Amino acid sequence: MLILQRYVLRQGLLASLLSLAVFLGVISALFLAELLGEAAQGDLPGGSVLLMLVLRLPEATILVGPLALLTGMLMTLGRLQEDSELVIMRSGGLTYRRLFRPVATAAVFWAGGLLIVTGWLSPMAVERSAGLLADAARTAMVAGLRPGQFDRLNQGRTTVYVGGVERRSGELSDVFIQHTEDDSVQLLTASHGQLWLPGEDEERYLLLRDGRQVQHAVDLLDGSIQEIRFGRNELRLPAPKDISIDSESRHRLPQLWPPETPAHRREWHWRLASPLAGLMLGLLALPLSSRGPRQGRHASVVMALVLYLVYSNAVHGGLILMERHDSMQGVGLWPIHAALTLLLCALFWRHWRSW
Secondary structure, eight states: OOHHHHHHHHHHHHHHHHHHHHHHHHHHHHHHHHHHHHHHTTSSOGGGHHHHHHHTHHHHHHHHHHHHHHHHHHHHHHHHHHTTHHHHHHHTTOOHHHHHHHHHHHHHHHHHHHHHIIIIIHHHHHHHHHHHHHHHHHHHHHHHOOTTSEEEETTTTEEEEEEEEETTTTEEEEEEEEEEETTEEEEEEEEEEEEEOOTTOSOOEEEEEEEEEEEEESSGGGSOOEEEEEEEEEEEOOOOOOOOOOGGGGSOGGGGSSOSSHHHHHHHHHHHHHHHHHHHHHHHHHHHTOOOTTOOTHHHHHHHHHHHHHHHHHHHHHHHHHHHHTOSOSOTTHHHHHHHHHHHHHHHHHHHHTO
């Protein structure tokens, strides 16, 4: 590979990595807000937020990886043309085939990286997240309680106050609980309490000792008040919000082929969509970078963004259609990839003729 080709390849990959870092930062901010909301509801311990955010990075990479390559290559080729470097390269004998080679190399490497992420890293992250959520569901209450403050759990239907918390043993002191269910309200107070997780059961129980339980209707005029004193009371706590994870997303790519169910077939097409998009959009950067002498390079970036949005929405629309038909037959997402391939060939032919 010529020095100029290595220069284009190096600058293109560097700009693509920087674009990927920016896009991942934006997506991670959205994921962080979602995770903080789950932690505030008591569905996730606060100490697990950063780990869950890291485990969702493969998902974010699948979403923005192709766009990052397209943006990085466009910025690189646009800068070369704006600074007249590309004109000097052409006058020095750089053929279109030689310029195509580093762009194609970057696209192939990038698509291979996305294939590794979608085929192996993403399932590993999903499986680890599922285990973390299962553990968090069992311990989220004690992990989220703050001594001396009122904490709202179970989507706001349960209010808990504790005077003190022993994190290791789960021992609670000066416990106050208010739980609203349908048209009744329960108030419980106890001098001591402890979170109880029997065996591998996902249900959580709260053991209260030396306390009082008061139950009444939401409207005090519509019912009587019941009061009970107890020495020991075991309460089944409301289960945290269920965060379901599809079993197909835990499979490695080789395990999805041949597909055994329509869900496996949809997952197979979704896993291949990002690497194929990275390959074709990376190649598409070369003809899209062509512009007039006074035309800014940012116009091509806007055009590429619109093209990516149309393509990604078409992919998600195709997945929705596959889910509705729920069949093992059909063309899947291949017509969408074929349409982008035809557009790529047409733009390459036009760019090559004008070179």
